[in-house]
Amino acid sequence: MRKKEGSMSEGLVWLNGEILDFASAKVSVEDRGFQFGDGVYEVVRVYQGKPFALMEHLERLQRSAREIELPLPLSLAELAAAAESLIARAGIAEAELYVQLTRGAARRNHLFPPDTPPTLVMTVRPVRLIPPELRERGIRVLTVPDERWARCDIKSICLLPNVLAKERAHRAGAFEALFVRDGLVMEGTSSNVFAWTGEELVTPIADHRILSGITRSFVLQLARQHGYRTAECDLPLAELRSAREVIIAGTVTELLAVIAIDEEPVGEGKPGPIFRQLYAAYRQMIAERVR
Numbered sequence: 627m628r629k630k631e632g633s634m635s636e637g638l639v640w641l642n643g644e645i646l647d648f649a650s651a652k653v654s655v656e657d658r659g660f661q662f663g664d665g666v667y668e669v670v671r672v673y674q675g676k677p678f679a680l681m682e683h684l685e686r687l688q689r690s691a692r693e694i695e696l697p698l699p700l701s702l703a704e705l706a707a708a709a710e711s712l713i714a715r716a717g718i719a720e721a722e723l724y725v726q727l728t729r730g731a732a733r734r735n736h737l738f739p740p741d742t743p744p745t746l747v748m749t750v751r752p753v754r755l756i757p758p759e760l761r762e763r764g765i766r767v768l769t770v771p772d773e774r775w776a777r778c779d780i781k782s783i784c785l786l787p788n789v790l791a792k793e794r795a796h797r798a799g800a801f802e803a804l805f806v807r808d809g810l811v812m813e814g815t816s817s818n819v820f821a822w823t824g825e826e827l828v829t830p831i832a833d834h835r836i837l838s839g840i841t842r843s844f845v846l847q848l849a850r851q852h853g854y855r856t857a858e859c860d861l862p863l864a865e866l867r868s869a870r871e872v873i874i875a876g877t878v879t880e881l882l883a884v885i886a887i888d889e890e891p892v893g894e895g896k897p898g899p900i901f902r903q904l905y906a907a908y909r910q911m912i913a914e915r916v917r
């Protein structure tokens with residue numbers, strides 16, 4: 627391994643089979659990820675040095691890659707083994723693993739390049755921890771028009787609308803932006819959304835308009851296990867605004883209670899009992915899985 631600067635605790639890169647530090651890892655300026663956003667990705671949370679739901683993420687990566695006609699250069703078992711050894715080498719207990727696959731480096735041309743190996747990059751970094759006070763007090767969200775493309779089920783690296791929306795939310799003093807399309811709430815810029823109506827936990831159906839979140843599926847599963855009714859269906863913004871509780875969920879976010887939407891309080895304006903119960907259950911599930 628080449629090592630110029632930085633320490634192991636700052637993270638490591640796996641680039642097309644080679645393990646490097648961040649300063650040494652370089653990708654061509656002609657990489658199609660850089661030129662066209664022609665690629666797909668995953669983010670996996672590492673708890674106590676162990677990746678959580680790694681196979682679920684790699685299977686989704688495989689699906690995203692298939693949808694953009696980009697063959698995976700490794701089998702899922704090989705990818706998992708490479709990811710696990712990178713995580714072990716990095717030696718960071720609480721980390722995030724990023725996996726990105728692009729259509730490789732070739733002279734700029736919209737057409738798929740023939741005989742070009744894809745670029746596969748994995749990085750392991752200390753996780754961006756959610757400040758405990760946000761977990762305790764809840765977060766504010768901003769609603770924004772959904773100006774994304776029609777295949778949000780593909781975890782594409784083209785994240786410009788998500789980046790712009792998150793920045794707008796931040797400038798408005800909110801933690802997350804929620805995309806709204808035709809009066810319906812879709813998802814956050816990097817999270818899925820749930821509304822507790824008092825009777826059921828509603829979340830938008832995982833069709834082509836949103837990413838089918840892995841945390842989302844755990845939240846649904848845990849809610850059912852705790853005896854709550856769940857519904858995957860249209861979620862009008864008006865319904866979200868009048869919900870008793872609103873929760874967002876994602877790999878890095880885990881679960882967060884939404885206490886205000888566009889400055890208007892949700893329910894009593896503080897994290898509610900459903901959030902507390904589901905978050906505790908999620909942490910418990912992680913503890914069992916990474917043991």
Ligand code: PDD
Pocket residue numbers: 669813814815816817818837838839840841842875876877878
């Ligand atoms: N984002 N919706 C969108 C648009 C996302 O980008 C993500 C995840 C989610 C939640 O999915 P999951 O529970 O599988 O992480 C929903 C990652 C974390 C990111 O872009 O950083």
